Amino acid sequence: MSSFGYDPKLSRRRLVRAGGAAAALGFAGCLGNDGDSDGDDGDAEPDGPELEVLHPWIAPAEHSAMETLTAAFEDANPDIVTDFFANSGDTPYRERIGDRLDADAPPSSFACRAGGNLERYRAHLGAAADEIWKEADLSSVSPPEIRNLCRVDGEQLAVPVGAYRTNHLFYSVRVVEEAGVDPDALSTPAELMGALDRVAETTDATPMAHPMKGSWATLQLFANVLLGQDGNDAYVTFVEDGGAGSAVRSALETTGEILSNYVTDDAASMNPAIANDSLASDEAAFLPQGTWTATDLRANDFDYGADWGSVPFPGTDGTYGLALDSFVAPVDGAGENPSPRATDAWLRHVADAESQRSFNARRGSVPPRTDISTAPFDQFLTELTEEFRTADSRPPSLAHGLAVAPEQLSAMESVVEEQFSGPFDVDATAEGLLEVTRNG
Structure with a gap:
């Protein structure tokens, strides 16, 4: 910067x-x-x-x-x-x-x-x-x-x-083509993990770039997985009423599996700029991030369509997560x-x-x-x-403080930092996040 x-x-x-x-x-x-x-x-x-x-x-x-x-x-x-x-x-x-x-x-x-x-x-x-x-x-x-x-x-x-849009998935055209993966065909987070496996098995690229320096990106990934697995109603129930506990736990399990198996060992020290660069240099196949990332990819002379593409995060087609x-x-x-x-x-x-x-x-x-x-x-x-x-729903972003009050967001960031930054304690994180929205 x-x-x-x-x-x-x-x-x-x-x-x-x-x-x-x-x-x-x-x-x-x-x-x-x-x-x-x-x-x-x-x-x-x-x-x-x-x-x-x-x-x-x-x-x-x-x-x-x-x-x-x-x-x-x-x-x-x-x-x-x-x-x-x-x-x-x-x-x-x-x-x-x-x-x-x-x-x-x-x-x-x-x-x-x-x-x-x-x-x-x-x-x-x-x-x-x-x-x-x-x-x-x-x-x-x-x-x-x-x-x-x-x-x-x-x-x-x-x-x-x-x-x-916060629920977006960017990808390197070269890497996904080498892996034989079609991002447009991914309709669930489970299918995304199948694609990440394919990248790991057939290429030298990191399956997913994810900046874990600070907790907001992981909180955003969890929200996108929740939207992708259980839909907007579960997301709204969670952020507004502290409900949808089983959906929250399931989303955390999936998020933990992604972060345990498909990101680099130095993800904890990775910031968004480094994550963007790893995609722009074809060192990573996928990057789940908000659409502001397109600005950085353009600045890297990484051309849309030829070098990179993007799709809604799998399972969230028709949903526009708002920041x-x-x-x-x-x-x-x-x-x-x-x-x-x-x-x-x-x-x-x-x-x-x-x-x-x-x-x-x-x-x-x-x-x-x-x-x-x-x-x-x-x-x-x-x-x-x-x-x-044309979106069917436009849920406000959790990680960027639109969906919850400032003190709730701060408490959620603390829960993620303490319980879900590796190792990934699903039960403690779920209980912590649900308590925040339950008492909001």
């Missing part, structure tokens, strides 16, 4: 910051001046409130999507001084946001995942997003799951910008946003059809709006958009 500082190609009225070493040295927030040092203010910033937007997208491909979104905003709003902060460095993004809100010094807006994640910030969110939903009539062009995930206590508190990026409008203790006019303009821009089309064209996500033409999209994103719009 990279951080970003001054870029001479950017507009001079724009303030670009990064939270890494530059911040530690006191340089973050400085505006490049093209070398002018004579104090001439004839090229001063235009008057107007500064729009400060925080986001976590620092990797090159994802930053490109954000850059497209912000550049279009600046072109349409030349009177607004902008400060787009791409978080990096040692301070986790969530912690940075929390510190600002706790200090009663919120930014104008910040990116966050919707659903249960909004509960973390509920006391600090204003009604600006709700007004945008009404002005843009987003309810008429948004699936019900999108509306529900952006709503808290009857108010729409987030403006969605990109919908990722949803959005922007919100925080307020201080007096209920005021630091730049109401600029923030309103920003949220209207995020909600705009053209903005969502250009942003998602560069990401592994689709526009939450269903009235947007797919004409600029590549084949992968066009197919993914169709799957999103």
Whole structure:
């Protein structure tokens, strides 16, 4: 991952910051001046409130999507001084946001995942997003799951910008062809394990890349296996009511078998970037991951169709597991946003059809709006958009905090880290996860 500082190609009225070493040295927030040092203010910033937007997208491909979104905003709003902060460095993004809100010094807006994640910030969110939903009539062009995930206590508190699919299975075309495996024919997790056996027996590739550094990827894999074996009803019963105990145990058994037999010995130290690279170098046959992975594969010059392909995680065809990026409008203790006019303009821009089309064209996500033409999209994103719009169900992601409250997600991550990171204690993990949702 990279951080970003001054870029001479950017507009001079724009303030670009990064939270890494530059911040530690006191340089973050400085505006490049093209070398002018004579104090001439004839090229001063235009008057107007500064729009400060925080986001976590620092990797090159994802930053490109954000850059497209912000550049279009600046072109349409030349009177607004902008400060787009791409978080990096040692301070986790969530912690940075929390510190600002706790200090009663919120930014104008910040990116966050919707659903249960909004509960973390509920006391600090204003009604600006709700007004945008009404002005843009987003309810008429948004699936019900999108509306529900952006709503808290009857108010729409987030403006969605990109919908990722979490139940996706990527594969190396070369490896699966060598193994004689057809990913499109895999209709259950059991059939997937049969394919993994085939890869292990006939090729030198790792059957499955899986990043176990941190517990979220394993929690996501478990959720996908649960969806694949017992369907959306069992998943919903588990996350909402702490039920479906037998389905949860069965899904954990399958997940444990996959992680015990088909991933590399160093999976515990593997992060998503390394897992992606192993697929892009044909060292792994399969990678169960969210659709944001497509961005990294493209960046590796790994071509869709020729080099890699993807299918819904076996057993989940017709299901679109949702991770949803959005922007919100925080307020201080007096209920005021630091730049109401600029923030309103920003949220209207995020909600705009053209903005969502250009942003998602560069990401592994689709526009939450269903009235947007797919004409600029590549084949992968066009197919993914169709799957999103025609899905039978769109369950919110467990691993990304959309399906459960923040404290529940934290407790689940602890259960997985302590009981299901090798060896894989199915009974203790099942009881721990069920207790979390049972007491939620």
